[in-house]
Amino acid sequence: xxxxxxxxxxxxxxxxxxxxxxxxxxxxxxxxxxxxxxxxxxxxxxxxxxxxxxxxxxxxxxxxxxxxxxxxxxxxxxxxxxxxxxxxxxxxxxxxxxxxxxxxxxxxxxxxxxxxxxxxxxxxxxxxxxxxxxxxxxxxxxxxxxxxxxxxxxxxxxxxxxxxxxxxxxxxxxxxxxxxxxxxxxxxxxxxxxxxxxxxxxxxxxxxxxxxxxxxxxxxxxxxxxxxxxxxxxxxxxxxxxxxxxxxxxxxxxxxxxxxxxxxxxxxxxxxxxxxxxxxxxxxxxxxxxxxxxxxxxxxxxxxxxxxxxxxxxxxxxxxxxxxxxxxxxxxxxxxxxxxxxxxxxxxxxxxxxxxxxxxxxxxxxxxxxxx
Numbered sequence: 001x002x003x004x005x006x007x008x009x010x011x012x013x014x015x016x017x018x019x020x021x022x023x024x025x026x027x028x029x030x031x032x033x034x035x036x037x038x039x040x041x042x043x044x045x046x047x048x049x050x051x052x053x054x055x056x057x058x059x060x061x062x063x064x065x066x067x068x069x070x071x072x073x074x075x076x077x078x079x080x081x082x083x084x085x086x087x088x089x090x091x092x093x094x095x096x097x098x099x100x101x102x103x104x105x106x107x108x109x110x111x112x113x114x115x116x117x118x119x120x121x122x123x124x125x126x127x128x129x130x131x132x133x134x135x136x137x138x139x140x141x142x143x144x145x146x147x148x149x150x151x152x153x154x155x156x157x158x159x160x161x162x163x164x165x166x167x168x169x170x171x172x173x174x175x176x177x178x179x180x181x182x183x184x185x186x187x188x189x190x191x192x193x194x195x196x197x198x199x200x201x202x203x204x205x206x207x208x209x210x211x212x213x214x215x216x217x218x219x220x221x222x223x224x225x226x227x228x229x230x231x232x233x234x235x236x237x238x239x240x241x242x243x244x245x246x247x248x249x250x251x252x253x254x255x256x257x258x259x260x261x262x263x264x265x266x267x268x269x270x271x272x273x274x275x276x277x278x279x280x281x282x283x284x285x286x287x288x289x290x291x292x293x294x295x296x297x298x299x300x301x302x303x304x305x306x307x308x309x310x311x312x313x314x315x316x317x318x319x320x321x322x323x324x325x326x327x328x329x330x331x332x333x334x335x336x337x338x339x340x341x342x343x344x345x346x347x348x349x350x351x352x353x354x355x356x357x358x359x360x361x362x363x364x365x366x367x368x369x370x371x372x
Contacts, residue, residue: 006208012216014149019196020224022282025275028193029231030250031332039177040232043187048225051194055221059214061351064358070201077354087297093342094286099317100330105279107324108249127315133284134307141284152278155271160234162258167237192339
């Protein structure tokens with residue numbers, strides 16, 4: 001059984017934001033610019049507001065079930081069957097995230113640095129790192145995350161600030177970019193950038209003080225939105241949208257441009273090292289939560305066995321895509337639908353239906369008392 005200490009406020013915020021940050025490092029700013037063009041900054045502000053409103057509603061609904069997660073709430077609503085179904089959905093979703101982002105990041109590393117290294121070797125190295133971290137326990141991972149997150153946040157903000165002199169602000173014209181639809185209607189699909197919201201369905205039962213949950217949720221979305229805005233702005237002002245569309249790790253390319261005289265050049269290896277730690281933490285957090293869900297749902301209590309099995313499955317799935325084009329399609333188009341259906345669809349509907357059942361049950365109980 002995995003033992004975890006209760007999460008403090010900053011630990012919980014950084015846990016949620018770390019998911020968003022790793023998607024920022026890989027592809028979310030690029031994907032937003034591809035869809036919305038020069039109106040990407042408006043789109044980021046728009047989806048941040050929408051995400052914040054959705055999160056406040058999620059907090060309101062979760063407030064009816066204090067100290068419970070989405071698995072417990074599913075069982076309350078539909079019994080064991082729904083509990084197993086939702087557990088499977090989230091296990092599948094987290095495995096998909098690990099597999100596709102593991103392959104994507106290793107593809108990028110191969111293109112940038114390890115051109116002669118077979119991709120499978122890089123994947124195995126990350127899998128081994130993930131296994132080691134998971135064996136140390138989720139508590140150790142979250143505490144390490146608390147140390148590294150300020151560095152990761154600083155690296156993203158530094159890429160923006162250090163490139164101010166290289167910006168072409170006319171890249172933000174025309175204001176509506178690819179049109180009203182790409183900014184506000186189909187642009188809603190860019191909510192996938194806030195996929196870290198998925199953890200809001202799990203952390204209420206893990207907090208030291210459940211009263212801080214709403215503040216944690218709100219702060220996580222706002223901080224994620226700010227980091228996303230700076231990242232999109234850096235890419236939009238540095239590269240034309242057509243240029244960003246075809247590049248590997250555009251945020252890394254933005255870091256390569258940074259220069260401070262003759263002595264401070266090529267800072268990109270330092271940023272890449274920080275992001276490698278960040279990605280390893282990301283994979284470890286997801287695998288650890290897969291283990292927690294599996295243990296919570298089944299009678300298997302050997303967490304080490306589950307860690308090894310899940311890691312091997314992720315490794316095998318990550319080598320299935322034939323090339324980077326397949327990987328890019330999966331981590332943009334397919335991932336968008338996955339986040340929309342699971343995080344903002346199925347889980348949200350379960351919360352609403354469970355709340356209706358809870359209120360109806362309480363109403364009937366009050367009715368019985370009044371009759372007496």
